[in-house]
Amino acid sequence: MTAAEILSHLVSFPGLGGESNLPVARWIEDYLTEHGVTYTRVPNDAGDKVALHARIGPATDGGIILSGHMDVVPTAGQPWDTDPFELVRKGDKYFARGSCDMKGFLACCLAAVPHFQQADLKRPVYFAFSYDEEVGCRAGDIVAESIRDHYDEKPGGAIIGEPTMLQPMVGQKGIMVYTTVVHGSQGHSSRIRQEVDAVHEAARLVVFLEEKMESLIQAGHLDDRFHPNHTSIHVGKIAGGSAFNIIANECRFDWDYRNIPRDSAEEIFTDFQAYCHERETVCRKIYPDFRIEHLPLHPPVPPLDTAESADIVDLIKQISGASTTGTVAYAAEAGQFSNAGFDSVICGPGDIAQAHRANEFVSVEQLEGCSRMMEKLAEHLSS
Numbered sequence: 001m002t003a004a005e006i007l008s009h010l011v012s013f014p015g016l017g018g019e020s021n022l023p024v025a026r027w028i029e030d031y032l033t034e035h036g037v038t039y040t041r042v043p044n045d046a047g048d049k050v051a052l053h054a055r056i057g058p059a060t061d062g063g064i065i066l067s068g069h070m071d072v073v074p075t076a077g078q079p080w081d082t083d084p085f086e087l088v089r090k091g092d093k094y095f096a097r098g099s100c101d102m103k104g105f106l107a108c109c110l111a112a113v114p115h116f117q118q119a120d121l122k123r124p125v126y127f128a129f130s131y132d133e134e135v136g137c138r139a140g141d142i143v144a145e146s147i148r149d150h151y152d153e154k155p156g157g158a159i160i161g162e163p164t165m166l167q168p169m170v171g172q173k174g175i176m177v178y179t180t181v182v183h184g185s186q187g188h189s190s191r192i193r194q195e196v197d198a199v200h201e202a203a204r205l206v207v208f209l210e211e212k213m214e215s216l217i218q219a220g221h222l223d224d225r226f227h228p229n230h231t232s233i234h235v236g237k238i239a240g241g242s243a244f245n246i247i248a249n250e251c252r253f254d255w256d257y258r259n260i261p262r263d264s265a266e267e268i269f270t271d272f273q274a275y276c277h278e279r280e281t282v283c284r285k286i287y288p289d290f291r292i293e294h295l296p297l298h299p300p301v302p303p304l305d306t307a308e309s310a311d312i313v314d315l316i317k318q319i320s321g322a323s324t325t326g327t328v329a330y331a332a333e334a335g336q337f338s339n340a341g342f343d344s345v346i347c348g349p350g351d352i353a354q355a356h357r358a359n360e361f362v363s364v365e366q367l368e369g370c371s372r373m374m375e376k377l378a379e380h381l382s383s
């Protein structure tokens with residue numbers, strides 16, 4: 001089957017992030033079985049989601065992991081011109097949800113299976129297909145760690161096929177997302193000095209976070225490979241209290257930060273927690289049950305910062321034909337593969353500008369370019 005034929009099957013399974021991905025995974029499993037490729041299933045605890053990995057080629061060090069996610073984002077409320085779950089070719093474009101992000105890459109991987117099998121591979125290629133990437137990269141670390149632990153040999157690096165127009169990307173910011181809940185007391189607003197108002201305390205915390213971002217910038221923590229070139233810390237939603245004349249007993253706010261690789265996500269959170277503890281100490285003198293809690297809204301996504309000198313960067317330049325590298329502004333599983341010990345780059349077909357919107361498409365030229373990249377990868381692993 002061609003990549004386009006495979007893509008038409010893959011997009012026919014909606015498989016939204018957060019939902020079961022078993023139907024699309026089963027199709028891929030059947031395809032691999034038909035081609036005599038053994039694979040490993042990594043199911044979640046509930047058994048309604050599964051990540052897959054497989055090796056083609058010998059059990060030798062230095063193989064390359066091809067990583068992609070099987071889930072997509074919803075189409076609800078988007079003005080699609082065609083059925084988003086049917087691959088429609090118009091001119092030189094294939095339209096469907098996931099055509100670009102990122103079933104196009106999965107289709108190119110799968111279409112290359114016979115090619116990888118016929119090549120005399122000296123080092124293997126691995127497929128690493130995850131789920132729930134679109135709802136917070138929830139399975140990237142699971143599949144990366146499973147590959148690390150499952151195979152005796154050590155893969156040499158990973159290519160994460162998110163849409164980059166086949167340009168190699170070596171960096172991404174990390175992401176952390178929290179809800180912070182401030183629990184104050186209650187009473188008449190005139191008793192503001194005898195009670196602890198949660199809105200007042202939340203306001204201090206919001207300002208602390210903004211000042212934390214400013215202090216990192218002032219300290220020169222800048223990385224011009226990214227736009228913006230600093231760690232961003234942002235509070236996007238806040239709610240608390242019930243009336244102007246009632247002390248607010250609760251206030252909660254949602255915030256995120258996107259850290260450049262040199263800024264430690266843990267350090268930022270630890271600083272914030274230290275300030276929260278300070279406020280708890282002060283406020284408990286007035287109201288002993290005062291407390292501040294933090295609920296993660298999203299698993300942490302680590303940043304990616306692959307050295308230009310890494311072998312995987314050389315390789316991706318050779319097989320993509322690109323001479324330079326860049327960084328991406330979105331979250332991907334590359335940081336998780338990197339944390340599991342695999343030098344990683346992001347490089348795949350399609351434009352991120354087409355992702356997550358109505359009439360998502362991948363061009364014929366990008367799909368063909370990705371298939372050529374697979375052929376060059378096979379050549380490289382055979383030499």
Ligand SMILES: [Zn+2]
Pocket residue numbers: 069101102133162163
């Ligand atoms: Zn994606």
